Amino acid sequence: MPPEKFAQLDPVIHSRIRLAVLSILISVKEASFNYLKETIGTTDGNLSASLTKLEEAGYISVNKTFKEKKPLTTCRISEKGKKAFSVYLKALETYVSFKK
Amino acid sequence: MNEMQVKDEIRLIQEMIERTRKITAGSWMFFLVWGIVIILGVVGMYALVFIEKFSWIWLNWIVFVTIGVAFSIIYGKKYEKQQGARTYPYIATAHACYACGMGFILTGFVFPLLKLYSWGLIAVFISLIAGILAFTLGGIYEWNLLKWCGVIWWLGAIGMIFIHENYRALFFIPLILIGYIMPALVLRSMYHKQSEEDAS
Numbered sequence: 001m002p003p004e005k006f007a008q009l010d011p012v013i014h015s016r017i018r019l020a021v022l023s024i025l026i027s028v029k030e031a032s033f034n035y036l037k038e039t040i041g042t043t044d045g046n047l048s049a050s051l052t053k054l055e056e057a058g059y060i061s062v063n064k065t066f067k068e069k070k071p072l073t074t075c076r077i078s079e080k081g082k083k084a085f086s087v088y089l090k091a092l093e094t095y096v097s098f099k100k
Numbered sequence: 101m102n103e104m105q106v107k108d109e110i111r112l113i114q115e116m117i118e119r120t121r122k123i124t125a126g127s128w129m130f131f132l133v134w135g136i137v138i139i140l141g142v143v144g145m146y147a148l149v150f151i152e153k154f155s156w157i158w159l160n161w162i163v164f165v166t167i168g169v170a171f172s173i174i175y176g177k178k179y180e181k182q183q184g185a186r187t188y189p190y191i192a193t194a195h196a197c198y199a200c201g202m203g204f205i206l207t208g209f210v211f212p213l214l215k216l217y218s219w220g221l222i223a224v225f226i227s228l229i230a231g232i233l234a235f236t237l238g239g240i241y242e243w244n245l246l247k248w249c250g251v252i253w254w255l256g257a258i259g260m261i262f263i264h265e266n267y268r269a270l271f272f273i274p275l276i277l278i279g280y281i282m283p284a285l286v287l288r289s290m291y292h293k294q295s296e297e298d299a300s
Contacts, residue, residue, distance in 0.1 A: 023116035035183065
């Protein structure tokens with residue numbers, strides 16, 4: 001199979017931080033901004049920009065509230081996000097199985 | 101995209117999913133505290149029997165169960181806040197604990213007080229529900245040791261039938277040491293190992 005026949009990788013997910021965010025959110029019901037930041041090991045600015053992109057694509061929902069007078073940002077993956085992540089994984093699998 | 105990049109992305113996905121499992125291992129404190137609370141409850145109960153204050157036995161259990169519930173609520177909230185994420189195993193664990201907790205209250209307090217059965221059967225029913233809880237949590241965590249702990253609780257429930265009802269509750273102590281304290285200590289060491297790996 002020539003490389004051009006491979007499924008195109010979703011450009012929204014095809015970034016280290018955004019892929020890490022979706023990988024975490026697929027395994028949890030919801031996660032806070034700080035949890036994502038610490039688990040991925042990134043900066044506030046980079047994570048914030050990544051979350052905005054994922055939210056604009058409709059892959060995640062971001063909820064901003066206050067808990068004990070402190071701002072709390074929580075993220076959840078949407079159905080669209082789950083499907084996109086699954087398609088992305090399949091595309092990676094196709095590539096790996098072709099190489100084998 | 102080359103092969104190295106694909107493998108790197110797959111590794112990243114696996115690593116991120118693995119890190120969310122740390123939250124599950126962190127629940128060891130609940131097992132430990134409930135194990136200690138029940139052992140103290142049993143000791144308290146036999147101490148009251150020894151001094152012939154039989155009517156205080158219910159109060160003894162109400163006090164210890166209240167301590168366990170209060171701890172679970174306070175620590176649970178703190179723990180959830182500390183973790184910053186709610187995993188599906190954590191949600192399933194919480195629901196299994198609520199369901200079995202209700203089972204413990206009904207079979208341990210409500211039904212005997214309504215005289216539906218003799219107090220001597222309480223320990224048998226409690227062991228049965230404790231087995232259901234341990235086995236279910238073993239399934240959620242994909243951890244065979246905990247499933248075996250559930251089986252041990254059920255064997256204990258069967259074994260209690262052949263023991264005089266006055267001594268059945270004593271059987272709780274070895275069962276709790278094997279079925280609650282031991283998995284708590286194993287989970288604790290898993291949690292610390294994961295934390296050390298993350299730090300390095």
